[in-house]
Amino acid sequence: MRFTKKDILDMESLSVDEINLILDTAYKMKEISIRPIKKVPTLRGKTVVLFFYEPSTRTRISFDIAAKRLSADSLSIAASTSSIVKGETLADTAKTLEAMNPDIIVLRHSSAGTPHLLARLVKSSIINAGDGMHAHPTQALLDLMTVREKKGEISGLRIAIIGDISHSRVARSNITGFTKMGAEVVIAGPPTMIPKGIESLGASVSYNVDEAICDADVIMMLRIQKERQKSFLFPTEREYSKVYGLTKKRVENARNDVLIMHPGPVNRGVEIAYEVVDGPYSIILDQVTNGVAVRMALLYLVSGGARNAGAD
């Protein structure tokens, strides 16, 4: 199968075959990262711009490492140090970048749909590194990769996603990704954080964490942001961790082969207990490792993959 997508914008626009191809490619890429010389010439001469309008550490570094391991030239632009602060519009910034012929633009932005806008405006490939509350497809792909790696198959698994679903692009992309690959997804959290119509993405909804995680093969916890208290979404962190947090006791009641995931950064002691983060079921750091592999696979595939690169 040939990969023909110019852009990676969201999970909706990827087919099951494309997702499988990305994951298969990522497994091959993963091996490069454990070599003593972690570099292949595959994307030599390609330029990757990491355009981050929103603060990010792990995603930006993960893309940067992925690009460098494939020998692409990568450079980072943060909104705070770019012409954005001089009032330049996204469209103008994009056209200016375009004039310098980058091959791939990796975009992180606080407004949903911005990668879609950019994809309409420029010829370079766009990879969405997170847009507002909408999508974070590379996160969903690395989560799929990690679960497939641990469980062998995704189809038939029960995935529980717990927390602030409303504000989470990770939740949206994972609901779409996991259901597309044949898993069953249940989401849970306080009703204030469950957005209207989320069932249309294919998830079932529970307001009870214990109910949601019993029989779950995977528990994915979402970061809770303290500032949501101001919009009355929850009263206190103390109450949140008690009612909706993944405590040690809750883990004891879960399946004995459960996998515990978190997209990071973790609020230890709030949505997830200290000992659970470091506990035996946690695969949080595997997610980070696989993030590099998935991003290498995507950079490779949108660059034309086997068509014009000397893949090894």
Added chain:
Amino acid sequence: MLVLIKGGRVIDPGNLDGIVDILIKDGKIAEIKEQGSGVEEQGSGVEVIDASGKIVTPGLIDMHVHLREPGHEYKETIKSGCLAAAHGGFTAICPMPNTNPVNDNGQITEYILKKAGVADTVRVYPVAAISKGLNGKSLCEYGELKEAGAIAFSDDGNPVSNSQLMRRAMEYAKGFNMPIISHCENLDLAANGVVNEGAVATSMGLAGIPNAAESIMVMRDIALCELTASRIHIAHVSTKESVLAIRNAKKRGVKVTAETAPHYFTLTEDAIKDYNTNAKMNPPLRSSQDREAILKGLADGTIDVIATDHAPHSYIEKEVEFDQAANGIIGLETSVSLSLKLVHDGVISLTGLVEKMSTNPAKILGLDTGITAGRPADISIIDPDLSYKIDSSKFQSLSRNTPFNGWDIKGKAVLTMVGGKILFDVK
């Protein structure tokens, strides 16, 4: 100078419906004549407009538009807005006060009317602000504004959040027999929302605005209207709950009137897919159930008026991140066609259409209109069967922000006459 509009079906609800000829002399309607009375043969000075197969109506009025002058003339000037109105079949428009500076004092009202006079096209009836600077804190000088030529009051674009101020505005406006036009929106509920709250917003990751953000304020304004025994006109109704509240209030005899815009009865929230900023407006496009309720409200008379909320923006405000994109679409040059679709679909009759686009807005605003001898010849001619493709590049408006570009549609305004002068003729 004599003009004869010949052979058209003249619909002036409550007054006239039939195929008659209209003789116009010196800008006024001189005579309504039975067909073929032979006036045109009398002499060479008669200009004949053949309206056979077409609908002739009292001039259409769009009681809710935004002209961007003063302040944002690159989006629309008073003149370009007036030309857009004429080409859309309107003989009169009511520009909202959210210009820069705001139309909250007599000088700005006079400035707008002076510019409209220079443009010398359609009639312009400015709506002045309810509160100084649209800030919801103090009342404007309604007496001076009325004297300057304002026809109604509205803080459109901003809701009047302070219920006490709204109460006093209704009472005070009553003294001048002028209506308050209310933009109903609870800002706490609307919060940072940019589209309708629901499955579409959720899947697109956009913050939603619930129906209740509108209907709560509709219900409040109805309560204040009852309290003050005044009248209120609800702008751009978009939700089923608002329709229900207005219907119930009317049944109790509350003097509430309401308008909706063509986009609310034509489109649903699905139009925002692919982050189409030309489908972003406030209130947002709602669900199909809301659209159904709007259609019912139009059919049973709960919604009195079709007004466009014509909101010109340049691509600079629209080709941006969805969250940052300006709200609103232009409507003057598509309204008649989209509204005629209601007639073709059997939602309202042609008479109903004329009521909602001419008779009712005139009544609400206290304008003396109609096709009777002695009145100024403000007349619109509509061809309900003319099929064409909407082409925004040909619009008179300076802006192009419409989701309807490229639509194939049946029915069009074909001639607009104000004071006997032909401002637009499709030929």
